[in-house]
Amino acid sequence: MSVFPVILSQDKFIHRDSLKFPLEERALQFGDGVYEVIRIYNGNYYLLDEHLDRLYRSAEAIKIKLSQSKKELKELLLELLNRNNMVEDAKLYMQVSRGSAPRDHVYPEGVEPNIYAYVQSLPRNLSTLKSGVPVITHRDIRWENCYIKSLNLLPNVMAKQEAKENGCYEAILHRDGHVTECSASNVYLVKDGRIYTHPTTRNILHGCVRMAIERFVLELQIPLIEDAFLIEDIAEADELFLSSSTSEITPVVSVDGRQVGDGKPGTITRKLQAAYEKDANIQENLIANV
Numbered sequence: 271m272s273v274f275p276v277i278l279s280q281d282k283f284i285h286r287d288s289l290k291f292p293l294e295e296r297a298l299q300f301g302d303g304v305y306e307v308i309r310i311y312n313g314n315y316y317l318l319d320e321h322l323d324r325l326y327r328s329a330e331a332i333k334i335k336l337s338q339s340k341k342e343l344k345e346l347l348l349e350l351l352n353r354n355n356m357v358e359d360a361k362l363y364m365q366v367s368r369g370s371a372p373r374d375h376v377y378p379e380g381v382e383p384n385i386y387a388y389v390q391s392l393p394r395n396l397s398t399l400k401s402g403v404p405v406i407t408h409r410d411i412r413w414e415n416c417y418i419k420s421l422n423l424l425p426n427v428m429a430k431q432e433a434k435e436n437g438c439y440e441a442i443l444h445r446d447g448h449v450t451e452c453s454a455s456n457v458y459l460v461k462d463g464r465i466y467t468h469p470t471t472r473n474i475l476h477g478c479v480r481m482a483i484e485r486f487v488l489e490l491q492i493p494l495i496e497d498a499f500l501i502e503d504i505a506e507a508d509e510l511f512l513s514s515s516t517s518e519i520t521p522v523v524s525v526d527g528r529q530v531g532d533g534k535p536g537t538i539t540r541k542l543q544a545a546y547e548k549d550a551n552i553q554e555n556l557i558a559n560v
């Protein structure tokens with residue numbers, strides 16, 4: 271995946287090779303910062319406002335005050351796509367740290383946050399979107415503030431690695447038997463025409479694609495019940511799917527080697543995938559090609 275040459279650093283556009291990290295950068299030393307990953311289709315952001323709102327919410331939760339207003343940052347991010355002549359499917363990674371200062375756990379005073387953002391090409395993964403993916407289950411060992419999109423991702427990284435080592439795409443996380451979310455996505459169970467998913471408490475990230483799904487189900491008149499399901503419920507599920515900016519809405523066809531429902535992507539998942547493509551203004555239609 272190639273990084274496009276122009277990156278945003280604070281409020282300047284610079285070449286990617288000229289970004290310099292100071293030794294004492296709080297993101298590097300403490301993971302003291304927040305981030306966002308935003309999907310780009312045909313050179314346009316998808317769910318940009320939702321991501322920006324969440325970035326400012328996450329920053330506020332750990333008392334980082336960005337130097338730019340939301341409106342200013344939005345303009346910079348739009349300009350970043352212009353400067354890279356973006357016309358393809360890609361993703362933006364943006365990070366905000368508390369800043370650079372002599373190493374001390376206590377928040378430094380009078381220090382400006384460090385911001386950078388770059389764009390990387392990312393074609394849609396049509397094969398997993400069509401066929402679905404296998405996943406594993408894994409204990410959720412993360413902290414109690416998972417609603418903050420914090421840079422501290424070691425438990426997520428470890429869970430995803432375990433999924434990979436088991437030939438799987440994702441790890442479904444559970445706490446006290448309740449399914450919270452996945453290592454890098456939200457997860458939903460379908461039973462008797464209803465969708466169940468964990469409520470948006472502090473224990474999960476409120477996904478931007480989930481926010482879009484909350485709109486789709488209203489139009490499609492599919493009940494979405496914000497009630498955590500149990501690991502045991504998966505054996506009885508008709509369908510299971512996950513959502514994130516990079517995975518879109520991906521069907522889950524097996525969990526820990528046991529097939530979900532009839533082992534194929536389900537009807538409700540397909541309807542939501544179609545709604546997603548419409549909402550994101552995606553020209554090629556995945557569903558028509560299944």
Ligand SMILES: Cc1ncc(COP(=O)(O)O)c(C=O)c1O
Nearest residue numbers: 454455456475477478479514515
């Ligand atoms: C832990 C976690 N949950 C959920 C999501 C989905 O969020 P979004 O739909 O905003 O990409 C992500 C995305 O990276 C994530 O890391």
